[in-house]
Structure formats: C-alpha cells, structure tokens
Amino acid sequence: MKLLSVNVGRPTPSPSAGGPGGLTGIDKRPFEGAVRVTDPGPKGAGGSGLAGDAVCDLRHHGGSDQAVYAFAREELDAWERELDGRELRDGSFGENLTTLGVDVSGALIGERWRVGAGLLLEVTSGRIPCRTFADHIGEKGWVRRFTREAATGAYLRVIEPGTIRAGDPVEIVHRPDHEVTAALQFRAVTTERTLLPSLLAAASALHPEALRQARDYVAAGGGPGARAGH
Numbered sequence: 562m563k564l565l566s567v568n569v570g571r572p573t574p575s576p577s578a579g580g581p582g583g584l585t586g587i588d589k590r591p592f593e594g595a596v597r598v599t600d601p602g603p604k605g606a607g608g609s610g611l612a613g614d615a616v617c618d619l620r621h622h623g624g625s626d627q628a629v630y631a632f633a634r635e636e637l638d639a640w641e642r643e644l645d646g647r648e649l650r651d652g653s654f655g656e657n658l659t660t661l662g663v664d665v666s667g668a669l670i671g672e673r674w675r676v677g678a679g680l681l682l683e684v685t686s687g688r689i690p691c692r693t694f695a696d697h698i699g700e701k702g703w704v705r706r707f708t709r710e711a712a713t714g715a716y717l718r719v720i721e722p723g724t725i726r727a728g729d730p731v732e733i734v735h736r737p738d739h740e741v742t743a744a745l746q747f748r749a750v751t752t753e754r755t756l757l758p759s760l761l762a763a764a765s766a767l768h769p770e771a772l773r774q775a776r777d778y779v780a781a782g783g784g785p786g787a788r789a790g791h
Contacts, residue, residue, distance in 0.1 A: 568652030586615030589652035632656035671766030680723025686768035687713030687747030
C-alpha cells in the first residue's frame with residue numbers, strides 16, 4: 562500500500578464555484594517533492610491540510626474533518642473503463658492523495674493510516690459530489706453516476722502532522738470495532754437514509770455533519786435501520 566501521488570490545487574475559475582470570485586481548488590495536480598500536512602483548523606476558517614493546496618469555498622470544503630481527501634488509483638482505473646477509455650490522471654477527482662493497494666471507500670470511519678514516517682490520518686467520511694465536481698469532470702449526469710457507484714473515496718483528519726511525498730508507504734495502524742465504512746456513510750446520507758442509525762456505531766470519529774444527521778433521524782423516530790455492512 563502506497564501513495565502514487567500527492568496532489569495540490571491552485572485557484573481556477575469555475576461556473577459553479579462557491580469560493581470568492583468564482584474560484585475553485587478542485588483541479589489538483591501531482592506535486593514533485595515533499596508536502597507538509599497539518600491540521601488546518603475548524604471549517605470556515607481552515608482550508609486544506611496540505612501546504613500549498615487551495616480550498617476556495619471554505620463554507621463547504623476544508624477544515625479539520627476534511628483536511629485531506631484520498632481516492633484509490635484502482636477506482637480511477639475503473640472510471641476510465643466506464644468512461645470509454647477517458648484518461649484520468651492522478652488528482653483528477655480533486656483528491657490530495659492518490660493511493661495504490663488501499664481500499665479507500667471501504668475504509669472504516671475512525672480507521673487510522675500512517676503515511677510515510679510521521680503523518681497519521683483518521684478517516685471521517687465519504688465525499689459528497691457537488692456541482693463544482695460535475696463541472697470539473699464534464700460528464701453528463703455526473704453527480705447521479707458518482708452517487709450510484711458509491712465508491713466515494715475518503716476524507717481524513719490529521720491526528721499527527723507530517724511530511725509526505727509520492728512513493729511513501731501507507732500503513733493501516735488502527736481499525737475500529739464496527740462496520741461503518743466511508744462508502745456506507747455516504748449511502749446513509751444520500752440514497753439509503755434508513756442506514757443513518759447505523760452510523761452511530763462510529764460516532765466518536767464520524768464527521769460532525771453526518772453525526773448530526775444520524776442523531777436527528779433517530780430523534781425524529783427513524784427506525785434502527787439496517788445493521789452496518791448489510
């Protein structure tokens with residue numbers, strides 16, 4: 562398991578960007594060299610965890626619980642086949658980390674990864690597709706297609722800062738005792754809301770917005786839902 566690339570973005574115009582001046586940082590490109598990764602601070606104030614990486618819409622992106630976004634090279638390859646051979650370079654989905662050999666969408670909420678010698682990350686949620694993502698990819702019905710596939714990649718928070726570069730090993734150093742994956746969390750907050758109560762098994766590490774949705778669903782009389790992983 563390793564990093565194929567570490568990707569950072571510069572502000573670029575987008576017709577649907579929510580950032581100031583209609584700018585987005587979604588166009589991530591592989592960076593040659595070392596990148597420092599730290600906790601960027603709370604949402605609304607902090608952006609990306611990666612030094613030099615732009616997050617323009619601080620209302621919806623960035624912050625401690627979405628400090629880093631990872632996506633598997635294997636999933637990019639699968640989308641290349643789905644999109645009739647369209648080339649998708651590392652960083653194409655706006656991911657900071659393109660991995661090889663890591664089941665990113667199947668990672669458990671609260672799972673911890675050691676990347677390189679120092680960086681320690683913790684999985685918080687899957688990625689919800691937005692219009693900016695759709696504009697960036699430029700494929701018809703993209704949000705619907707990405708949602709149906711539910712191979713969302715994973716957002717991670719920074720537990721211990723560190724410096725990383727392409728080729729660094731990725732080691733799973735902790736797997737929590739529940740079955741709530743990033744993909745299941747994504748399905749629960751999008752297409753299968755009866756799964757929301759299942760997310761409470763991962764409450765200690767879950768992205769705060771997903772945790773709020775799960776608690777609100779239960780408080781409103783939502784049933785126990787399907788057991789995580791079923």
